[in-house]
Amino acid sequence: MSILGYSWVMSLRIALLGLLAAAGPASGYDLTKKFELSVAHVWQAGHSQIYPELAKMTVDGLVTVEAEGPRGRKLYTITPEGTAELRTWLIEHNVSPPVRNEAGLHAFLLPLLEPHEAIAVLQRMKAYYEARLSELEGFRATKHASEHRHRFGDYALDLGIRQVGAAVEWADHSIADIERSG
Amino acid sequence: MSILGYSWVMSLRIALLGLLAAAGPASGYDLTKKFELSVAHVWQAGHSQIYPELAKMTVDGLVTVEAEGPRGRKLYTITPEGTAELRTWLIEHNVSPPVRNEAGLHAFLLPLLEPHEAIAVLQRMKAYYEARLSELEGFRATKHASEHRHRFGDYALDLGIRQVGAAVEWADHSIADIERSG
């Protein structure tokens, strides 16, 4: 439960507050771009969700519109209340397991297929996870080459790499297992 | 794109078809129970979502009501079309990364905290993941003791264990990293 009285998800708010806290004042348009460029791997949101949310956050006192630029551009700034809200979430929020896991459902139902079919599916999954692993490792390489350590996204990137790596190993192990015992 | 023309998620349908294919005819009530008992770790759905979905699936010809029991109980049976739909999804569906990852968002924003605060958060996360890991390994142990290998949920359980294990390692590594380089 936060200072404002809601106990549910509201992670979009947190993502927006986080971007404003990390990179300073920005417009809805800027934030939409930042979602695409930086947070996309952990959270996605389009402008049609971001604009109304910023309006609600303004009403709730978490952000303010400090300046209006050309083309109706509104520069949002995080307020002390917003910073407090963000810090509370970061420090007190407890992670809970995702309850809608498409890959997990797929894995769950695999025994419905014939062994050779399941192997084919697992091989495709493995290839996909390997490709994604390369992609993520690519991000880490390019980032580390240019800047110093531990900027935003580094921890999330590391978590992603480890989890996708685990998925590769799972696929590999499952294929071997089916091949051995049919 | 499936035989029925929808290209979007529809994983609830797949979960329901999977349960009907695996365990035979069942009522909406039975399926609700099965969701709680078996699929809960990968997919969740309440009766208020299941009943209307079964009605739609009946209209679409994926299931039929073969018999009606006492108290208006409707026994749903999967049709050949339903089986085909399920097999198509299992064989052709491509996994895509989850786009709304609360743990990932939390990790992403960790650098906003002071090192000692981030360490405290990571330690709580680690404890949580360790507890969940024990829980999942407990499921595997009890299942393997009683029955033969590779029933429903085994692959999903293995995937879950590996991914939660990766999260534990991530938390551990991140803590050490902050302690070292602060």
Add this chain to the structure above:
DNA sequence: GTTGGCATGTAACCGGTTACATGATTTT
């Protein structure tokens, strides 16, 4: 002057959650 990027918003819809509502049968 036209194209493209900047910039904001709304409306319709879908999937999912919570709460409301009802009634039959079995168990105690």
Add this chain to the structure above:
DNA sequence: AAAATCATGTAACCGGTTACATGCCAAC
């Protein structure tokens, strides 16, 4: 007779996606 469980449904709401809609400004 009361409580628990079986069994089905609907309504209100929320978060998120897609599509619609508008207009400003800069570059070519």
